[in-house]
Amino acid sequence: MSNKIVLILGLVGVVLALALSAGCTGTDVTPTTPSGPSELTLTDGFGRTVTVPSPPESVVCSGSGCLRYLVYLGGQDLVVGVDSIEKKDQEIEGRPYTLAYGSQFKNLPLIGEFRGKDDPEKILGIGPEVVFKTGSTGTAYGTSAAEADTLQSKTGIPVVA
Secondary structure, three states, X not given: OHHHHHHHHHXXXXXXXXXXXXXXXXXXXXXXXXXXXXXXXXXXXXXXXXXXXXXXXXXXXXXXXXXHHHHHOOOHHHEEEEEHHHHOOOOOOOOOHHHHHHHHHHOXXXXXXXXXXXXXXHHHHHOOOEEEEOOOOOOOOOOOHHHHHHHHHHHOOXXXX
């Protein structure tokens, strides 16, 4: 009986030793980081294919609600320029993100006028990696695929609309 116990304990010990050493290969694997910036190709709301740096380090937002959406996604620290509405002292109605980040945005360079009236030269001077553009289609301050294409061709900066 004691021989059986010794044999079982010996087998359990061997199985444990094998299980504990199964992941040990003895090779040190160092993860490699890709050289240079990586890119992401996406389809925007107008069905346009746009290639952007991934992750982007600097962006501007143009159009009604664009900056709000970016703040809700936690991207406020990427913003390097704003439109004229962010520079004005007025009520925050419809813009609750300004409670937390209004003073940060007021100090950024101007990219154009409110509701998507972008100034390509100002955007070029700031040099964001990506321009995000929103607006209600079919309205006076709406945006379109053609408008996004025009801004992208004038600046050479990817425009996601």
